[in-house]
Amino acid sequence: MRSDNQILVPGAELERRVLRALLDVGASAPSAEAAVRALMHASRVGVDSHGVRLVEHYCRMLGGGRLNKVPELTVRRTAVASAMVNGDDGLGHYAAYHAVELGMEIAREAGVAAIGIEHSSHLGAAGAYAAAGAEQGFITFATTNTDAMVALFDGAERFHGTNPLAFAAPVPGSRPWLLDMATSSIPMNRVLLHRSLNAPLPEGVAADAQGAATIDPGAAEMLLPLGGENYGYKGAGLAGVATLFSALLTGTTLDPDFIPMYGTENIHEPRNMGHFVLVIDPEKFVGGAMFGQAIMGYLASLRGAAVRPGGGSVMAPGDREWAEADRRDAQGIPIDPDTARFLVLS
Amino acid sequence: MRSDNQILVPGAELERRVLRALLDVGASAPSAEAAVRALMHASRVGVDSHGVRLVEHYCRMLGGGRLNKVPELTVRRTAVASAMVNGDDGLGHYAAYHAVELGMEIAREAGVAAIGIEHSSHLGAAGAYAAAGAEQGFITFATTNTDAMVALFDGAERFHGTNPLAFAAPVPGSRPWLLDMATSSIPMNRVLLHRSLNAPLPEGVAADAQGAATIDPGAAEMLLPLGGENYGYKGAGLAGVATLFSALLTGTTLDPDFIPMYGTENIHEPRNMGHFVLVIDPEKFVGGAMFGQAIMGYLASLRGAAVRPGGGSVMAPGDREWAEADRRDAQGIPIDPDTARFLVLS
Numbered sequence: 002m003r004s005d006n007q008i009l010v011p012g013a014e015l016e017r018r019v020l021r022a023l024l025d026v027g028a029s030a031p032s033a034e035a036a037v038r039a040l041m042h043a044s045r046v047g048v049d050s051h052g053v054r055l056v057e058h059y060c061r062m063l064g065g066g067r068l069n070k071v072p073e074l075t076v077r078r079t080a081v082a083s084a085m086v087n088g089d090d091g092l093g094h095y096a097a098y099h100a101v102e103l104g105m106e107i108a109r110e111a112g113v114a115a116i117g118i119e120h121s122s123h124l125g126a127a128g129a130y131a132a133a134g135a136e137q138g139f140i141t142f143a144t145t146n147t148d149a150m151v152a153l154f155d156g157a158e159r160f161h162g163t164n165p166l167a168f169a170a171p172v173p174g175s176r177p178w179l180l181d182m183a184t185s186s187i188p189m190n191r192v193l194l195h196r197s198l199n200a201p202l203p204e205g206v207a208a209d210a211q212g213a214a215t216i217d218p219g220a221a222e223m224l225l226p227l228g229g230e231n232y233g234y235k236g237a238g239l240a241g242v243a244t245l246f247s248a249l250l251t252g253t254t255l256d257p258d259f260i261p262m263y264g265t266e267n268i269h270e271p272r273n274m275g276h277f278v279l280v281i282d283p284e285k286f287v288g289g290a291m292f293g294q295a296i297m298g299y300l301a302s303l304r305g306a307a308v309r310p311g312g313g314s315v316m317a318p319g320d321r322e323w324a325e326a327d328r329r330d331a332q333g334i335p336i337d338p339d340t341a342r343f344l345v346l347s
Numbered sequence: 348m349r350s351d352n353q354i355l356v357p358g359a360e361l362e363r364r365v366l367r368a369l370l371d372v373g374a375s376a377p378s379a380e381a382a383v384r385a386l387m388h389a390s391r392v393g394v395d396s397h398g399v400r401l402v403e404h405y406c407r408m409l410g411g412g413r414l415n416k417v418p419e420l421t422v423r424r425t426a427v428a429s430a431m432v433n434g435d436d437g438l439g440h441y442a443a444y445h446a447v448e449l450g451m452e453i454a455r456e457a458g459v460a461a462i463g464i465e466h467s468s469h470l471g472a473a474g475a476y477a478a479a480g481a482e483q484g485f486i487t488f489a490t491t492n493t494d495a496m497v498a499l500f501d502g503a504e505r506f507h508g509t510n511p512l513a514f515a516a517p518v519p520g521s522r523p524w525l526l527d528m529a530t531s532s533i534p535m536n537r538v539l540l541h542r543s544l545n546a547p548l549p550e551g552v553a554a555d556a557q558g559a560a561t562i563d564p565g566a567a568e569m570l571l572p573l574g575g576e577n578y579g580y581k582g583a584g585l586a587g588v589a590t591l592f593s594a595l596l597t598g599t600t601l602d603p604d605f606i607p608m609y610g611t612e613n614i615h616e617p618r619n620m621g622h623f624v625l626v627i628d629p630e631k632f633v634g635g636a637m638f639g640q641a642i643m644g645y646l647a648s649l650r651g652a653a654v655r656p657g658g659g660s661v662m663a664p665g666d667r668e669w670a671e672a673d674r675r676d677a678q679g680i681p682i683d684p685d686t687a688r689f690l691v692l693s
């Protein structure tokens with residue numbers, strides 16, 4: 002989605018500017034640093050919708066009072082392998098990274114850790130947290146529910162969010178295996194892009210106000226779950242998994258009940274968003290060394306699999322993203338005009 | 348897939364016959380009872396491909412030596428919340444139910460339990476185990492990898508199995524929320540059915556020998572992952588999640604490396620299949636009572652969601668299956684002629 006009016010900014014400079022912006026509106030250093038880390042993860046791997054462009058929104062929410070500028074995280078250890086982290090309504094990235102840290106500490110002893118997060122807020126890309134655990138040697142799962150945007154199977158209203166499921170696993174000497182997927186086929190901003198380009202949508206990814214599938218981006222009022230018109234009950238079920246772990250298990254807000262992230266006057270009230278993180282230590286299963294060998298063998302055979310004609314290459318989850326990170330580390334990160342203006346980059 | 352040459356058999360009678368068949372070939376009572384329980388789950392909820400029709404195959408494998416008739420399960424407690432269950436190459440259902448039992452015992456204390464299973468075999472429907480945990484009040488996830496049958500995204504060979512992900516959650520006073528989904532859009536036996544009917548397949552669910560999507564059931568050589576031609580990287584990633592937890596984490600066999608389930612002379616050698624079970628106690632998060640209220644509210648709003656024109660009704664995962672179980676409990680379970688003959692029902 003590169004366009005001519007984007008500018009390329011070196012990652013290190015971008016990181017400084019984003020941190021500065023958050024600190025300038027009064028965000029505490031640890032919460033701002035966590036947000037920067039998550040935003041830079043997304044911007045580096047090419048998930049620009051969840052990257053640094055969000056900083057302007059976060060600053061507005063910190064100013065409005067929706068987000069607590071100086072959150073004090075609290076942890077309730079509910080059992081030997083479980084905990085609830087209370088994000089104190091600060092930047093969600095802070096609570097989520099803390100949950101991963103805590104999860105690793107617990108899993109190292111207990112084999113597994115399950116951490117619920119309450120009183121949190123938007124956490125950016127769920128994959129940032131899965132990757133953070135995997136980079137330290139742990140299989141990590143992170144999920145959140147989000148603002149209702151996706152129809153149920155056979156439904157005609159926005160019910161679930163695009164509810165991501167993010168899994169990551171450590172790979173010796175390499176970046177993690179990383180699957181960070183929305184449970185809809187496309188994100189809502191893809192619809193907006195097609196609308197602005199007046200270009201038809203792919204089939205089976207969006208529906209009109211009556212819930213009928215449409216390829217007309219102007220008529221699209223909601224997304225369809227992964228699997229589309231025939232198999233969307235699977236995507237809808239997976240979106241429910243995100244809600245189950247993130248909201249039902251933690252006692253936080255359901256997808257349709259969120260104060261809207263955008264487009265509301267209410268930017269002073271916290272949204273009480275929930276997330277969930279699961280951390281597993283391979284050491285307590287087949288063992289770290291054996292696991293490392295197994296995943297390397299698996300990935301080698303996956304990447305070596307026969308390719309369909311015209312198919313390019315077969316990639317593992319994360320391969321495309323880490324390659325994009327290498328490109329952006331070398332060439333800079335593309336920044337849209339609004340964000341560039343906000344960060345005083347243009 | 349009801350057809351005229353099926354007969355309807357009362358569940359209780361069917362259960363006795365299936366148990367008898369397994370005991371007659373020498374399966375130990377506990378392993379046979381576990382298999383019957385899992386097969387009856389699938390047959391009751393309408394997943395006939397994973398139901399009692401498998402008993403003839405299992406009997407053959409018990410006779411051939413692939414399956415240990417008298418398995419002694421062993422448990423290695425690797426940490427306070429993790430364990431490995433060794434199935435001793437017996438019927439996989441036995442090891443898998445045992446893992447759920449153990450997981451519940453651990454999660455009741457630790458909040459969560461992660462159980463790897465090794466030296467197991469085909470476990471039937473993964474949903475049987477997720478449901479078993481949920482019926483006792485636990486959020487339960489069960490997965491397995493299976494014989495390679497599904498192409499990778501852009502791939503041209505069978506790489507992953509149809510690798511199910513099964514999640515279930517307790518619902519007060521009701522059957523569990525239950526999502527038991529293959530990570531392909533359809534199972535391979537759907538292709539075989541379309542082939543025998545000479546009816547075209549839906550688009551984006553299968554591919555020919557070169558990996559090109561096809562609707563010709565005669566040309567279909569492999570399945571495509573959920574998400575089809577455009578978004579199949581998501582389904583392929585989810586299939587990888589099943590392999591990650593079931594095989595890589597447990598040190599068992601990768602999908603393409605299994606001795607084939609069917610169609611091989613080798614029925615004497617164990618397949619060393621792995622599975623994975625995760626059990627979570629809601630009591631250690633928001634609390635059991637609050638969780639119960641939350642999931643009931645969620646399900647009420649889901650089932651009450653607006654329906655698209657021609658859409659029938661909006662259902663939660665499991666609604667269709669439990670309704671089918673009610674029907675079959677009342678009317679009997681449809682049994683195909685081969686299985687009826689094997690069980691001396693016709």
